[in-house]
Amino acid sequence: GARSTCTATQATCAGTCAGLPNQCTYAGSETTCIAATCSSELAVKTASVCNGAGACTASSVVSCASGKYCTGGSCVTQIGNGGTCSSSNQCTSANCSNNLCCATTETGCGTSCVALSSSNANCGSCGRACAAGSSCSGGSCYLVDGQSCTSGSQCLGGICSTFYLDSDGDGYGVGVGISQCGTTPPAGYAKNAGDCCD
Secondary structure, eight states: OOOOOOSSSSGOOOOOOSSSSOOOOOTTTEEEEEEEEETTTEEEEEEEEEESSSSBOOOOOOEETTTTTEETTHHHHHHHOSBOOGGGGTTTSSSSSSEOOOOOOOOEEETTOOTTOSSSSSSSSSOOOOOEEEEEETTTEEEOTTBSSSSGBBBSSSEEEEEEEETTTTTBOOOEEEEEEEESOOOOOSSSOSOOOO
């Protein structure tokens, strides 16, 4: 009839006739008109509610507390090491590596976090394994003591020594010698050559 339309700038906050001409009742702050969203991974854009006059109140941006990140409009606890992630903000360590939260010195390889500088199975890069008789150091594979070598740069300890067959056990050997990583001669060998009567 003669009643005016209860207009609103936000449909959720629309009013209804209260029974008297030209009198409208509008939804108030008990009604959410715009849900909370993530302003960023570390901040929430708060929900808006109806203001009782057909419109939404303004939302504000609130930072998530330390140890939390935003997802689905809410601040949730950050993910510990070994958990699945899609960004570093989600991890307590601030290191999301290959979709795994890892310690700052580690890299996600498959389902595990590893130190590429010292992992024999993942030396320098995921899946690069050191061969038997070698060990990972600084992301490179080196021969361990007792392994045959041609130079110190191949050895974990940096030393490639030559040992000589010492049949009489007097500390002096004979022959061409063998080269191995380390400074300790294998059984039956000596560091020194020149045995005149082996």
